[in-house]
Amino acid sequence: MKNPPDGWPRITPAVFYDDAGAAIDWLASAFGFEVQERIENEQGQVVHPQPPFSRVRSSCRRALMVFTVLLSASGCRTDRSHPPEPVSIVERDSAGVRIIEFGLNVWESRPTWSVSTDPRIELRGSNRSDVSESDRAAYEFFDVSGLARLLTGELVVADNGTRELRMFGDDGRYLRTLGSEGEGPGEFTDLAFLDIIRGDSLATFDGHLHRITVMDPRSGGARLVNSGARMATHLLKDGGVVWEERGGSFHHGAWSDSVTVVRTGSDGMTTDSIGVFDGTEFFYTAGTVYVEHRPFGRQFRTAARDSVLYVATGDQYSILVFSARGHRTAILRGLFATRPVAAEEFDDMLSMWISDSRDPRRQTDLEKLRGTKPYPDMVPPHGELMLAATGELFVQDFTWRPDEGQVWRVFDPSHRPRATLKTPPGFRVLYVDELLVGGVGMDEYGVERVMFYEIIRD
Template identity: 30%
Template sequence: MLLAACLEGSPDRGGSATTEADAAPLRAGLPRLSLGSWTGDGHTDFHDVVGAIVDRRAGILVVANGGDATIRTFGLDGGWRRARGGTGRGPQEFGDLTALFEYRGDSLLAFDERRDEASVWSYADGDVRRIAAPSLPEDSLRYPKLYGALADGRLVWTAEKPYRQPDEVGESHPDTMLIFLTSPGGGGFDPIARTLGRRHFSYAASIHQQGRAPFSPEEFVLPRDSVILFGSTERARVERASGTGTPLEPIMFSLPPLPVTGSHRAWEIAERRRVLNSRPLPPSLVEGQTAVLDILPFPDSFPVLGEVVAGHDGRVWVRGYRPPEMDSTRVRDEPSVWSVYAGPGSRGRDIEFPPGFDLMWADELEAVGIVRDEFDVEQVLIVPLPAAARGRREP
């Protein structure tokens, strides 16, 4: 059933895309557009932006604002167009807007995580087509999640396949994320690949208790045209499969792993103790949870990758993992560095963006991302890319 199963566990294949060691990072230009304020009722009052997309043919910038579940449209000059959506149960409302994608060049694709539902929003009119998550095989898969669509209209979903065998005390077992496609109309179930999901441990304090390991790697899935990129942030590579499930050559990154030190462990345990002590819990429960902290397992290193973004032009953008103790002040003071790769065997190039820049969309000309100021006010920036950063398009 799985033509590209467990690719992540196979030996390394293909050429390495190593960054030029002696090349200084290229610097992105000054933002040509900045949208974001906080007046309480403005079109650019953003809160919890979950997606931002540029469509040059339509001449629009679209921002998905998770705070009020609205899809807001602007011109490429920042001029206001309209807002759609909102929180509620209506036909054009969301329970929880958590992601936004482009869809076939004339529509937007949104994901409502609370309803396990996708919706297609046409540029041309106000019609909205809702697509429920496909029915999954009983007792084997759970938590369907939308990751976008291929060029032919098939939706890309994942579902979690839990590890069914009981854990030994203190042992870790990863869940599996199964990647599957629907038909262009949204129905069906066509599994094509799988990747590692989150890790879970059992603890001596409670043999029935499971918890996520500190710094456990996250899975990622990135559809692009007729190719699906996927993997786990644990490894410095992107697995690739065609829309038919055929394994393709992976993209190798040159980001080294960051070791977990004693200070990292101390920070994590102290933070968990702070959260535990802030809750009005019975003393017996606090005692049990404290015992869990004393035996909390730690990996030797952080996940290699922090974030992975598929560029609109076919390139792949990655940022190294940032330790959780890196506070917002430090993030705001240091440039945000992303590495961009044109494809298998290509050489990565580092690009410096404004401090705190979280990339959401990019092509060969510009990148769109989110920054937050000292008051956590979110701004959407469109930043020009240096000409030297442009790479070949991958076939």
């Protein structure tokens, strides 16, 4: 906790105002406060005042501190269950942790980015004349789990269906394949994700074999790191690893696990504890084969790059920011009302899951979830988290319909709202850098297509 400024008490009495606007006028009149900035929402409620300390008598500064902190945090006492949405960003400090609060309307004053009408790069063999018959299979993808772009501009696709890493030039021309299915060095039984570490080394995690593979993209040489029971979720450029250990046992009905997040250093030994968090919500019915994610249930999500880790538990729009050593440094908090889950959309989501499943046993299990009450308390506040190569955090607006275009809220490296990015319908984003957004779509035959669109930053 930070020490108070010199001359300030450690315990400060406080008064809440029913009418914050009237309080500002009275304090200005009685004590000579000069309000430098006064931000109100659409209802006329004060959400942030900024009176300068230097222009008031020193005997009044303690009262000014109380005034500023209380109004910044609460505005007024009208309705605490639905806090007013600020028209601007409110940033404050709490024991050394930056708290950045914002409402949905903050995005109205931020630019909206789009993507090019046509992909800048499309990994598709049928529209290329320089592809041999033997190489055409390299353009057929199934269950793509990760995309990466090397410093040379070369593209890497993690194809979990074939357990391969396929490399392409920056013009989309197929170059070579690394790895194959198996349990030996350079072989995989699962490709959970794909990262780039230490320059241009490729790093993947095999969730079935519980091991990390670090591979040279030129020679294909591989180094293995066993993980034990832990699941690697992020491989950092300095060689560090973010791990998750999940606890709890499933039972009948809705339940959630707990997640312990730790980080190990490049030596594989130094361990920094990030914390223990509420995990993802699941649903299980006695006599069924599968444990399912709870429709509209809470989901635990993380994103990491270099020396920063973002954690979201999904129970509200609150994203925690940690340093590489596990110190909480900031909180991104969205101040807007939640929406309850409607019975119709609950059933619609189940119908989509049933239609997409090719396993008759799972289809039967999913049918048993219809009408299972109570529904989750609210529609999830957001979807996926993704960190761009630029250090920007992309937070997806929640959507469960794949045919809808995705909306991503972009935060700059200092964690402040920066822009909104809209991507095409049916496009699953897996990679973002300053120029390109890469992901997977489906062609007219239901075959996966890997595409990279140019980002138009208005």
